[in-house]
Amino acid sequence: MNPTPSLRRKLLRVVMLVTLVALLVSVGTIIAYDLRAYHQSLVGDMSTQAELLGHMSSPALAFDDQRLAKENLSLLRLRPKVNAGAIYNARGQLFAAYVAPTQDVTVPRTPGAEGVEFSDGKLTMFRAIRDNGELLGTVYLRSEYEILARFADYVLIALLASLLAIGIAYLMMRRLNEVITKPVLAIADVAREVVATGDYSRRAARLSDDEVAELADSFNKMLSVIETRTHELESSNSEIAREAEQRSQAQKEIMRLNEELEQRVHERTVQLERANGELAMAMEEAKSANQAKSAFLSSMSHELRTPLNAILGFAQILTSDKLPSTLAQKKEFANHILKSGRHLLTLINEILDLAKIESGAVALSMEPVALQEILQECESMVAPLAGQRGIRLLFPDHCVANVTADRTRLKQILLNLLSNAIKYNREGGAVVADCSPSGPGLLRISVQDTGMGLHPDQVRMLFQPFNRLGQESGAEEGTGIGLVVTKRLVELMGGTIGVTSSLGVGSMFWIELKATEPVPSRVDALAVHPAGVGRHRGEGEPATVLYVEDNPANLKLVEEIISFRPDLRLLSAPDGHLGIELARAHLPDIILMDINLPGVNGIDALKLLRNDPRTADIPVIALTANAMPRDVEKGLAAGFFRYLIKPINIDEFTEAINNTMAFLAQRRDTERERSTPT
Amino acid sequence: MAPRLHTLHRNKLSGGWLLLLAMAIFPLLASAQAGRLLERQVKAAYLYKFAGFVEWPDGCFARADSPLVIGVAGADPVAEQLEIAVAGRNVNGRALQVRRLRLGDSLSGMHMLFVGAALDRTSAMELLAASRGQPVLTVTDADESAGLGAMISFIIVDERLRFEVALKYAAAARLRISARMLQAALRVQQVSS
Numbered sequence: 050m051n052p053t054p055s056l057r058r059k060l061l062r063v064v065m066l067v068t069l070v071a072l073l074v075s076v077g078t079i080i081a082y083d084l085r086a087y088h089q090s091l092v093g094d095m096s097t098q099a100e101l102l103g104h105m106s107s108p109a110l111a112f113d114d115q116r117l118a119k120e121n122l123s124l125l126r127l128r129p130k131v132n133a134g135a136i137y138n139a140r141g142q143l144f145a146a147y148v149a150p151t152q153d154v155t156v157p158r159t160p161g162a163e164g165v166e167f168s169d170g171k172l173t174m175f176r177a178i179r180d181n182g183e184l185l186g187t188v189y190l191r192s193e194y195e196i197l198a199r200f201a202d203y204v205l206i207a208l209l210a211s212l213l214a215i216g217i218a219y220l221m222m223r224r225l226n227e228v229i230t231k232p233v234l235a236i237a238d239v240a241r242e243v244v245a246t247g248d249y250s251r252r253a254a255r256l257s258d259d260e261v262a263e264l265a266d267s268f269n270k271m272l273s274v275i276e277t278r279t280h281e282l283e284s285s286n287s288e289i290a291r292e293a294e295q296r297s298q299a300q301k302e303i304m305r306l307n308e309e310l311e312q313r314v315h316e317r318t319v320q321l322e323r324a325n326g327e328l329a330m331a332m333e334e335a336k337s338a339n340q341a342k343s344a345f346l347s348s349m350s351h352e353l354r355t356p357l358n359a360i361l362g363f364a365q366i367l368t369s370d371k372l373p374s375t376l377a378q379k380k381e382f383a384n385h386i387l388k389s390g391r392h393l394l395t396l397i398n399e400i401l402d403l404a405k406i407e408s409g410a411v412a413l414s415m416e417p418v419a420l421q422e423i424l425q426e427c428e429s430m431v432a433p434l435a436g437q438r439g440i441r442l443l444f445p446d447h448c449v450a451n452v453t454a455d456r457t458r459l460k461q462i463l464l465n466l467l468s469n470a471i472k473y474n475r476e477g478g479a480v481v482a483d484c485s486p487s488g489p490g491l492l493r494i495s496v497q498d499t500g501m502g503l504h505p506d507q508v509r510m511l512f513q514p515f516n517r518l519g520q521e522s523g524a525e526e527g528t529g530i531g532l533v534v535t536k537r538l539v540e541l542m543g544g545t546i547g548v549t550s551s552l553g554v555g556s557m558f559w560i561e562l563k564a565t566e567p568v569p570s571r572v573d574a575l576a577v578h579p580a581g582v583g584r585h586r587g588e589g590e591p592a593t594v595l596y597v598e599d600n601p602a603n604l605k606l607v608e609e610i611i612s613f614r615p616d617l618r619l620l621s622a623p624d625g626h627l628g629i630e631l632a633r634a635h636l637p638d639i640i641l642m643d644i645n646l647p648g649v650n651g652i653d654a655l656k657l658l659r660n661d662p663r664t665a666d667i668p669v670i671a672l673t674a675n676a677m678p679r680d681v682e683k684g685l686a687a688g689f690f691r692y693l694i695k696p697i698n699i700d701e702f703t704e705a706i707n708n709t710m711a712f713l714a715q716r717r718d719t720e721r722e723r724s725t726p727t
Numbered sequence: 728m729a730p731r732l733h734t735l736h737r738n739k740l741s742g743g744w745l746l747l748l749a750m751a752i753f754p755l756l757a758s759a760q761a762g763r764l765l766e767r768q769v770k771a772a773y774l775y776k777f778a779g780f781v782e783w784p785d786g787c788f789a790r791a792d793s794p795l796v797i798g799v800a801g802a803d804p805v806a807e808q809l810e811i812a813v814a815g816r817n818v819n820g821r822a823l824q825v826r827r828l829r830l831g832d833s834l835s836g837m838h839m840l841f842v843g844a845a846l847d848r849t850s851a852m853e854l855l856a857a858s859r860g861q862p863v864l865t866v867t868d869a870d871e872s873a874g875l876g877a878m879i880s881f882i883i884v885d886e887r888l889r890f891e892v893a894l895k896y897a898a899a900a901r902l903r904i905s906a907r908m909l910q911a912a913l914r915v916q917q918v919s920s
Contacts, residue, residue: 108911111776113887117910181779181818 056237057230061222068218069211076207083203084196091194092165095174098128099188103178106136110144110178110185118145125149128192132171135189136178144186160187170194232256236265249276341513348529352396356389363389399530406537413455413541414645416600416674416695417565420448420484420494423460428482431467440471441479448484450492452562456600458538459562463494465531466558470498478555487561495559503550511548512536566696592710595620595637597628597654598672599647603695607641607672610699617706625649629657632664639709644673644684652687659688668709672697763804769888770881771808774841774866777879778818780908783838784901787862788821795821795838800828800854802843802868809841828854837863842877844868851875862900866890878902882913889913 102121109117118136125134125147135146135156146156166173172194178185236253243251249272253265363382366372374382405411428444435442452459463482470480478499487493503511512532539546539560550556594617598604604621611619620635622628625646632640640658644651651671658664668690675684676694684692690712691705778795788795795818799806806827813823826837830850834840840863842851851867855875858865867877878896882889893916897904909915 105907108780108905108907111779112773112890112908112911114911 055230056233057226060226060230061219064218064222065215068215072207072211072214076203076210080200080203080207084200087199088196091172091192095131095165095172095190095192096176098125098131099174099176099190102134102136102190103176103186103188106145106188107178107180107185110136110138111180115145119147121145122147125190130193130195131190132193133189133191137187137189139184139186141187154191156189156191160189163187167194170197228257229261232259232261232265236261236268240268243272249273249279349400352529353393356393356396359389360386360393396530399534403530403534403537406534406541411458411538411541412645412647412650413458414599414643414647415453415455415542416603416645417451418454418456418459419602420450420452420492421445422602423456423463424448424482424484427460427463427467430464431471434468435471435480438471438474439477440474443479443481445483450484450486451565452492452494453565454542454544454562456602458542462535462538462560463496465535466496466560469531470496470500470558473500474498475500486564490564491561492564493559493561495557497555497557499555502552502554503548503556504552508548508550512546591616591618592639592713593618593620593635593637594639594641594706595622595628595632595635596641596672597622597625597646597651598641598643599623600643603643603672603697606697610697610702614706616710623647625651625654629654629664632658632667633661636663637667638713639706640667640669641672642669642689644671644675644680652684655688668712670705670709672702764808766888767802767804767808768812770802770805770841770868771812773881773888773890774805774809774839775812775816775818775823777864777866777908778823778839780905781864782903782905784862787838792820792822794824796824796826796836797839797841798826798828798832798834798837798863799841800832800843801846801851802841803827803845805841805843805868830854834858834861834863837861839864839866841866842868842875848875858900859896860899862902864900864902865896878904884913892916894918 102125105121106118108114109121122134122136122145125131126149129149131149132152133146133148133154133156136144137160138144141159143156143158148154148156161173161175163175163177170193172190172192174188174190174192176188176190178188232255235256239251239253243249252269252272255262255265363386366374367379367382367386424444428442432442467480467482474480480499481497482495483497484492484494536546539562542562544560544562546558546560548556548558591614594611596604596607596619598607598621604623608619608621611617620631620637622631625648628640628642628646629649631637642651642654646654649657651673655669658667658669669688670691670693671684671689672693672695673680673684674695681692681694690709693701693705774797778797797809797813799809806825810825813825816823828834828840830853834854834857837858840854840858842854842865846854852875855865855867855877859876864879865877866879866881867875868881876893876896878893878900880891880893882891890912891914892904892909892912894904895916895918898918
């Protein structure tokens with residue numbers, strides 16, 4: 050069944066073997082002892098029997114009583130194992146005999162030698178009868194000697210007993226085996242499981258109190274030691290692994306940092322290269338700017354000299370006595386001088402303008418500008434020039450858009466572009482102005498001519514000072530500065546300027562500016578406010594209002610609003626200086642002040658007014674496009690009476706005016722009350 | 728006497744054999760009526776053998792090895808044979824002495840008394856009466872002894888010598904007679920009878 054003999058089977062075999070040996074030895078010993086005892090007891094018994102018989106029969110022999118001897122012998126019938134018996138007298142004659150009923154034996158005629166003989170399973174004994182030291186006769190006994198049969202019986206019994214004992218031992222061992230093998234097998238099982246699973250937390254059960262239990266304890270201790278060691282090993286392993294991981298992480302980190310460093314070095318290098326490139330470019334630019342400046346200076350000196358040349362030349366002719374000239378001639382020379390002087394003035398103005406722009410000294414007043422209006426103004430201004438040259442002007446009919454710009458400068462820009470378009474046009478050509486949205490919150494104003502067009506090279510050189518693109522020798526007067534100034538101004542207003550040109554067809558110059566909401570129209574003001582007119586007008590002269598504003602549109606609006614109020618008279622000034630002068634001269638009741646003003650700005654102007662005792666008490670209302678809360682706060686802190694925000698809300702405006710009027714009336718009343726008692 | 732005794736002693740075995748031979752041939756002799764000698768010899772042997780089966784009360788013997796004295800009265804031939812038989816023999820470690828009794832002899836010191844047929848009835852009665860109450864085993868010969876009141880009486884049956892035992896006399900004399908001997912007896916008179 051089981052190929053490997055288990056402990057249980059071994060134990061069983063050992064016990065069986067030991068039991069068998071013990072049984073054989075004990076049974077053998079018992080048999081030997083018993084046979085010996087049987088032999089001895091039989092011999093002893095027979096001897097005793099013979100002795101007894103002899104003793105009993107001694108009177109029979111002594112007194113020659115055969116009957117008595119026979120009676121004595123016949124008592125042997127009580128001993129079935131005794132086959133035969135006989136008594137011989139002292140003379141060796143058969144005295145009496147006995148033969149067991151079923152036996153067929155003959156008694157010897159004469160006594161044999163005294164002693165015991167064994168033959169054929171029979172015991173024969175001769176024993177002398179002595180009494181008082183005297184031989185009386187001999188007793189003969191013949192008995193069964195069953196030692197062999199007995200031995201055979203014993204062997205059979207021993208065999209059966211052994212079988213029985215072994216059987217019982219086997220059955221008992223099957224049970225008792227458990228007692229010994231179970232704890233061992235339990236340990237073995239645990240050991241096998243531990244080996245199989247590697248789970249050192251298993252413990253062998255302590256099923257007994259013997260050495261196996263000690264083994265189990267030792268085994269458990271060993272297991273716990275192994276477990277502890279394993280744990281330590283595992284934890285140290287995991288520690289090592291963790292360290293390794295940390296190390297690898299640190300390595301990765303280092304690598305990453307290295308890479309970052311390399312990346313940064315690379316970036317820095319690139320930046321450096323770029324910076325170097327930029328530097329080189331900047332140097333190049335500076336160099337070229339320097340060159341341009343030199344060229345500009347030389348050009349400027351040349352350009353300035355040219356009209357001066359004419360002026361001085363003609364003036365010399367006029368003043369020279371050697372060169373007499375007619376009146377007509379004189380008039381012509383004076384005209385030349387006048388023309389050259391004008392040209393020079395224009396030149397100088399433009400140069401100054403450019404210089405101002407370049408030095409950043411130009412203050413722009415950015416505000417919503419209605420394009421339609423400004424285009425109409427420009428058209429009317431360039432119309433005579435175009436008419437002289439037979440050039441048709443085409444302007445858009447309704448350009449309702451508004452842009453954020455400085456009105457004066459925008460007009461300057463447009464005039465420059467329009468005059469160029471007229472000047473460098475072909476005979477009978479046309480100039481087309483247009484405005485259109487060009488992107489989210491952007492508006493493009495374009496001026497197209499029908500001139501000769503420009504080379505791409507020329508386009509590149511276009512916005513450089515004194516570069517007139519080959520027109521230097523041409524008939525048209527020009528400074529070569531106009532486009533440069535124009536470009537600068539557009540850029541200052543946050544716009545862009547550009548040109549597209551095709552040779553022989555013409556060029557189109559365009560500027561792009563931020564679109565904005567239009568200022569509220571005057572029609573709205575008229576519609577809304579007739580009711581509120583003159584509500585607080587008291588007796589006497591109308592109150593004087595001074596409005597300092599550079600934007601004509603705003604001025605016009607306020608003029609219109611005020612014109613509905615018979616109690617108000619409006620004075621206006623286009624910049625801060627003039628405003629202050631007017632305030633000092635007329636001492637108005639109320640001053641409306643723009644903040645972004647050319648020259649002195651509104652806040653500075655307020656300070657100047659406050660510093661002058663004549664004007665210090667005049668309430669000044671700010672009226673400005675600077676609408677940020679910070680600006681409002683700053684304005685009120687600076688001392689403005691009210692702070693109104695453009696575009697002008699007429700209700701607000703009227704209310705502010707009325708409040709201020711009420712304030713003035715109250716002040717007048719308190720002054721009057723103060724002066725009345727005196 | 729001494730040398731003879733000595734010789735006899737030396738030839739004890741041969742003496743024994745002789746006795747046994749005599750006993751064996753006794754019937755033959757008896758039947759021939761000529762074997763008086765053999766009869767006497769057998770009687771002597773019986774007397775001697777009786778001693779082995781009888782136990783005397785304490786105080787009957789002065790010492791442990793004091794001789795056992797057999798008085799023989801009225802039977803000199805038997806005494807003669809007895810003297811031959813007991814010569815050199817002992818019973819239970821005691822030597823045997825044979826004393827021939829005459830009328831008037833004291834019975835003191837006697838252990839056995841054989842009253843032979845030669846003695847007349849009166850004398851025999853007298854003698855037995857004298858022994859009564861004393862520890863003396865009394866044996867009488869022949870048929871006439873029946874009424875005499877002896878403990879043991881010889882009887883001839885089928886030409887063999889047998890004996891009877893009267894236990895009441897023995898008990899009166901404080902003697903104990905072995906049961907084995909009683910088995911061999913022809914008749915036993917019990918105490919109560």
